Amino acid sequence: MNLPPLTQSFVLHFGEMGSRWGISRTVGQIYALLFLAEEPLNADDITEKLGFSRSNVSMGLKELSSWRLVKLQHKPGDRREYFSTPEDIWEIVRILAEERRKREIDPTLSMLRQALVETPATPGERHAQDRMAEMHGLIELITRWSVDIQKLETETLIQLLEVGSKVQKVFEMKDRLKVVAGGKSRRRTRTEGQ
Amino acid sequence: MNLPPLTQSFVLHFGEMGSRWGISRTVGQIYALLFLAEEPLNADDITEKLGFSRSNVSMGLKELSSWRLVKLQHKPGDRREYFSTPEDIWEIVRILAEERRKREIDPTLSMLRQALVETPATPGERHAQDRMAEMHGLIELITRWSVDIQKLETETLIQLLEVGSKVQKVFEMKDRLKVVAGGKSRRRTRTEGQ
DNA sequence: TCTAATTTTCAGGAATTCCTGAAAGTTCAC
DNA sequence: GTGAACTTTCAGGAATTCCTGAAAATTAGA
Numbered sequence: 001m002n003l004p005p006l007t008q009s010f011v012l013h014f015g016e017m018g019s020r021w022g023i024s025r026t027v028g029q030i031y032a033l034l035f036l037a038e039e040p041l042n043a044d045d046i047t048e049k050l051g052f053s054r055s056n057v058s059m060g061l062k063e064l065s066s067w068r069l070v071k072l073q074h075k076p077g078d079r080r081e082y083f084s085t086p087e088d089i090w091e092i093v094r095i096l097a098e099e100r101r102k103r104e105i106d107p108t109l110s111m112l113r114q115a116l117v118e119t120p121a122t123p124g125e126r127h128a129q130d131r132m133a134e135m136h137g138l139i140e141l142i143t144r145w146s147v148d149i150q151k152l153e154t155e156t157l158i159q160l161l162e163v164g165s166k167v168q169k170v171f172e173m174k175d176r177l178k179v180v181a182g183g184k185s186r187r188r189t190r191t192e193g194q
Numbered sequence: 195m196n197l198p199p200l201t202q203s204f205v206l207h208f209g210e211m212g213s214r215w216g217i218s219r220t221v222g223q224i225y226a227l228l229f230l231a232e233e234p235l236n237a238d239d240i241t242e243k244l245g246f247s248r249s250n251v252s253m254g255l256k257e258l259s260s261w262r263l264v265k266l267q268h269k270p271g272d273r274r275e276y277f278s279t280p281e282d283i284w285e286i287v288r289i290l291a292e293e294r295r296k297r298e299i300d301p302t303l304s305m306l307r308q309a310l311v312e313t314p315a316t317p318g319e320r321h322a323q324d325r326m327a328e329m330h331g332l333i334e335l336i337t338r339w340s341v342d343i344q345k346l347e348t349e350t351l352i353q354l355l356e357v358g359s360k361v362q363k364v365f366e367m368k369d370r371l372k373v374v375a376g377g378k379s380r381r382r383t384r385t386e387g388q
Numbered sequence: 389t390c391t392a393a394t395t396t397t398c399a400g401g402a403a404t405t406c407c408t409g410a411a412a413g414t415t416c417a418c
Numbered sequence: 419g420t421g422a423a424c425t426t427t428c429a430g431g432a433a434t435t436c437c438t439g440a441a442a443a444t445t446a447g448a
Contacts, residue, residue, distance in 0.1 A: 004318065004319050005312075006309050006312055006314065006319050006322055006323060006326075007318075007319065007322050009308075009309060010305070010306075010309060010322070010326060011304060013301075013302065018410065019217065020216045020298065021215065022214045022215065024435080024436065024437090025436085026436080026437080027287075035329075036321070036322040036325050036326070038321045040317055042256070042394095043394085043395075045396090051436065052437070052438085053438050054395090054438090055395090055396075055397080055398090055437080055438065055439075056393060056436085056438070058396060058397090058435055059396085059397090060439085066290060067382060078443075079394065079446070080265065080345045080393085080394065080395090081394085081395085087259055089328050090332070093332070097294045102335065103210065104214065105213055107207075108207065108211065111203060111204070111207045112204075112290065113203060114203075115200050115203060120200065121199065123232070124198065124201075124232055125198050125200050125201065125344065127210040127232045128198075128200055128201050128204070128232075129200060129296065129416095131229060131230050132200075132204060132214065132230070134283050135229075135283060138284070139289070139387075140282055141352065141355050141356065142355065143354075144358065145355040145356075145358045148359045149358055149359045151359060152359050152362065153445095156362055158335065160359075160361065160362065161335050161336065161339040162335065162337075162339075163356075163357070164339045164342035164343055165342045165345060165346050166342075166363055167354065168346065168350055168354065170435095172389080175338070178447090181376035188431075193447095201421075218405080218406065218407090219406085220406075220407080222427095235422085236422090236424095246407070246408085247407065247408050247409075248404085248406065248408090248425085249407080249409075249410095249425090249426075249427080250407055250408070252427090253406095253407085253426085253427090256426080273415075273416070273417095273423060273424065274423085274424065274425090275424085278438060293417090310436085346426060386441090
């Protein structure tokens with residue numbers, strides 16, 4: 001491995017993290033490297049910096065592409081493909097959330113829906129079905145929420161996260177507000193910031 | 195495997211899902227089974243229903259305990275240990291979030307902080323450090339948010355999720371509210387929250 | 389069309405993770 | 419303390435996943 005120290009510890013860390021998740025250590029390292037890189041890298045750059053085989057890098061990049069996590073571009077007069085991550089880190093989060101929904105949440109929801117339309121044969125199955133209904137409700141609620149907030153602009157989203165649970169206070173005043181204010185106002189109020 | 199059909203497809207599904215995440219198929223299946231069960235189960239029940247070895251079940255339960263995902267209880271006149279999941283599914287989500295924070299997020303944050311105090315030697319490292327700073331900010335924001343909203347009561351939390359991005363509308367009215375309602379709304383008004 | 393540069397595929401060896409049975413450990417009733 | 423009931427540990431085989439090198443495929447220019 002042929003990397004400056006700062007980069008190296010980041011890359012190694014995400015290699016380990018990767019293998020705790022579904023992705024392999026290799027793929028984690030490749031993504032970490034691309035994320036930090038100043039310029040797009042080609043497969044040989046990556047091979048050289050991380051020190052595993054060219055074919056492994058090729059497979060890794062293929063997997064990252066299937067997750068839509070890397071962008072592909074060409075340099076004039078160079079036939080090789082150059083890879084990079086989105087510059088906007090929130091974009092990465094958004095894509096990750098979408099892909100996980102598609103690959104994990106949606107299949108789970110349809111399995112649950114399927115189970116919920118069956119007729120339970122015993123009290124035990126009846127109970128199991130109730131549990132699945134709870135889980136279905138929870139997953140659907142969280143999913144809807146995440147789809148929904150992803151439509152916000154990054155600035156607004158950040159604002160919402162910063163406010164956190166304090167938004168509850170606003171709820172409590174909401175009714176009063178309706179009575180008093182009535183109109184629709186358009187503005188961004190970014191008062192503080194971490 | 196010795197299970198009614200509804201339960202079986204749920205258990206198999208979470209076995210597969212489990213292995214996509216860090217946990218093994220076995221552990222996923224055990225948890226799925228416990229989640230659906232009407233009554234707490236002992237290790238032999240699980241062995242019999244899922245059909246893998248007693249020792250494997252023992253290891254699986256140990257891992258689930260280390261995640262605080264199972265509750266342990268005894269029946270009078272029976273020396274065996276009985277396992278169950280929290281009845282409240284939101285409690286499960288809360289525990290999962292806490293444990294993942296502890297095991298994955300916190301180490302990542304400290305790795306990043308460490309990297310951020312180093313002095314970069316080259317423009318490349320400088321850039322890498324900037325990227326890490328972005329990531330640190332993002333993770334910290336999301337973490338704070340999740341810690342924060344976990345303090346809400348379940349009902350309030352559900353309400354907040356249901357509202358989703360529409361809460362933005364409420365922001366827009368916030369300033370006017372201040373004027374009209376007069377209260378001191380600035381700077382942590384932290385009155386309640388279990 | 390041919391050639392050289394580059395990328396992809398894939399069989400099979402390496403590494404890792406998972407699972408089991410046997411044995412050791414624990415706990416409680418007597 | 420002893421033994422029966424139950425649980426945990428752990429070495430090593432089984433299964434899975436990962437990674438590589440060699441070969442095939444693709445691509446662009448001449």
